[in-house]
Amino acid sequence: MPVRKSTATALACALSAALALTGCGALRLPAAAPAHGPAAASPKAPAPDARDGANRAPVRIPGIGPRTHARIPGSTTQALVVSGDGPDGSIATATLHERDAAGRWHRVAGPWTGHNALRGWTDDHMADDLRSPMGVFRIGDAGGRLPDPGTRLPYDQDEEFTVSGTGFLGEPLEGSFDYVVAIDYNRVPGRTPLDKERPLGPERGGGVWIHVDHGGPTQACVSLLRAHMAELLRALDPAREPVVVMGPAAALAG
Template sequence: MGFMRRAGSAMRTAAVAAAGLVLLAGCGGGASGDGAGGGAAAKKDGKGADGPARGPAPTTHLKAVPGVGAGLRSRIPAASRQVVAVYGKGVNSADATVVLYDKGAKGWDRKGSWAAHNGRRGWTADHREGDKRSPVGVFTLTDAGGVLADPGAKLPYTHSAAFTPPSYWAKSTRHDFDYVVAINYNRAKGTSPLDPARPDGQAKGGGIWLHMDHGSGTSGCVSISRSGMAAVLRALDPARHPVVVMGDKAHLSA
């Protein structure tokens, strides 16, 4: 199984190189990148974007994922046993909290929580190319990758230098894509996060990822600390059909 997994990963990496895919397909596709214009460096040691944050509710054995109303709850597939919940502070805010939930025999248990950022202009239920807002919704998580070697991910992982941000992006973004989980918004599932395909058309945007934080809002992605990304990558299990449920508090609770 280990050999088959390594072979599959190698084939995905080779496919990325052969196709000549470009990083600009990722993270909203903005040429300026998620961190254009700079931004404060992420705080360290649990005091800001690089450390765990308190979640919206305490909790083990929950009947439902906290803060998620009937509208989005009904869109969580019945087979899903893992949820990455992104709790945006407000519709026009770039601040958020990411909480990982896992469903056991007695209900949903919170497994981890991290300070986060989302689109620098906030959230939208009708995401468009270049709007700098993160899309509200429930999206499956099937593919991962990054500049760094696989930290022990269960999802298929594409290890490639092609994730390195362009040199003209702000220095604060240099490690944004060291670890990445593709959010399946307007993308081809089962492909590298670098795959630029947008099944619903270019105007609907795409390249929405969960990636490492640089201390400020993004072009539409969701970002957390390096330790958080490593923990999420090790936890997400395709056999548990993970999804992300994301939005500002008002949209989430509707």
């Protein structure tokens, strides 16, 4: 896949150890493009635990309640579910699901353990609140310091994905942006994750990514181990209109 070269200037998310910034959302990333808020809602989801009678395969993603499931676009057939360990927790578990032609959802990758923001989750994310935005968001643009690992998403390899400093636990942040997937919160879809435009305004935060885990909480992003990031990048298919469904487990079950 051709590499898309970023036009963004120096990464505004260079960290100082004193700031202990962890995770792209917290890293003052270049004002990411206008954020597409939560993905558009789809038709009303089936009743809880509804399953196909013949195969007993779920017609709703396990652990996802009817209200959350209704926010997944009807055209989406690939969903990364990031389930937090509590509203104020920073440990998360990610699983990738795909919907077949009969409307049944199947887990195709994971579970993978990672991190979210230091103070947990929020449905009203603001810059510097140290919480990850919860909801359903499109994911369609990727990049990183390292070469494309074989993704079908547009991929921007750029040295501006370099980061330094230490995280909240004193862990080094180096390599955290070797692979990233932009979450369409307060950004313009279709642009490099390095893009700085913030359609909702800078006060609403931005630069919220899925990126390589550095061993501690982030400022707003979701992080996964490097091998799992590479696996995710190879699995994501823009033709499936992928989304990330993210938040504390109890909220997602609603």
